Amino acid sequence: MKNLIKTILIATVIVLGSCSYKNNESIKPTVCVDTLVSFASQVNPIIEQNCTSCHKSGGTFPNLQGYDNVQRRRVNIVNSIKGENGFTKMPPSGSLNSCEINKIANWVNEGFKNN
Ligand code: HEC
Numbered sequence: 733m734k735n736l737i738k739t740i741l742i743a744t745v746i747v748l749g750s751c752s753y754k755n756n757e758s759i760k761p762t763v764c765v766d767t768l769v770s771f772a773s774q775v776n777p778i779i780e781q782n783c784t785s786c787h788k789s790g791g792t793f794p795n796l797q798g799y800d801n802v803q804r805r806r807v808n809i810v811n812s813i814k815g816e817n818g819f820t821k822m823p824p825s826g827s828l829n830s831c832e833i834n835k836i837a838n839w840v841n842e843g844f845k846n847n
Pocket residue numbers: 779782783784785786787793794805808809812813820822823824825828
């Protein structure tokens with residue numbers, strides 16, 4: 733009888749133990765901060781990761797490298813990442829996520845600062 737209780741207790745500890753999270757990261761919700769957007773730390777990295785492989789200096793498509801080129805084409809960029817107003821959706825392989833789209837659109841609405 734004692735052994736049975738011991739076995740049950742040990743089994744319970746093992747089962748409960750295996751349910752605990754070792755890493756809190758995995759249960760944190762993802763928060764999208766898409767206001768007071770910075771060009772250097774938010775907009776440019778999205779463009780660099782998703783666009784400049786095609787949209788670069790000397791390429792076939794409009795150059796989106798650096799602040800000057802991005803701000804000059806800001807209206808078309810917002811249209812294309814949303815796939816609106818007759819623009820082909822960019823990037824062609826899929827879509828930016830809604831947080832990335834909102835960051836770029838809000839950066840334009842906030843005055844497209846070089847910040
Ligand atoms: C795989 C290559 C590729 C990638 C990556 C890519 N584009 Fe394009 N882009 C194109 C092509 C091809 C066209 C022309 C499409 C058309 O005319 O239908 C284009 C057209 C555009 C245009 C319209 C140009 C104009 O003013 O007429 C904009 C703006 C644009 N892309 C922005 C972006 C943005 C922003 C990203 C990243 C989120 C991106 N593109 C990623 C290939 C790419």
